[in-house]
Amino acid sequence: MGIIINLDVMLAKRKIKSKELASYIGITEQNLSLLKSGKVRGIRFSTLEKICERLACQPGDILEWHADVSATDRDELGDA
Numbered sequence: 001m002g003i004i005i006n007l008d009v010m011l012a013k014r015k016i017k018s019k020e021l022a023s024y025i026g027i028t029e030q031n032l033s034l035l036k037s038g039k040v041r042g043i044r045f046s047t048l049e050k051i052c053e054r055l056a057c058q059p060g061d062i063l064e065w066h067a068d069v070s071a072t073d074r075d076e077l078g079d080a
Contacts, residue, residue, distance in 0.1 A: 002068040007036045010055050010062055025050040 022032040
């Protein structure tokens with residue numbers, strides 16, 4: 001997966017517990033855990049906005065992109 005989720009890092013930096021953030025956002029702790037682990041297919045902008053609001057950060061502090069090696073290899077081979 002090319003998208004890395006750094007939510008755990010931001011929670012630690014801000015000294016905020018997952019339970020508190022989940023409550024603030026209005027989602028279950030289980031759904032927040034799935035988000036933190038990257039096991040979700042997407043995130044609503046309203047959820048991302050609430051996360052950024054509570055953690056006083058930018059979306060780029062939470063989400064980062066890295067090139068997927070397998071996709072890069074396919075591009076170089078012209079199979080993409």
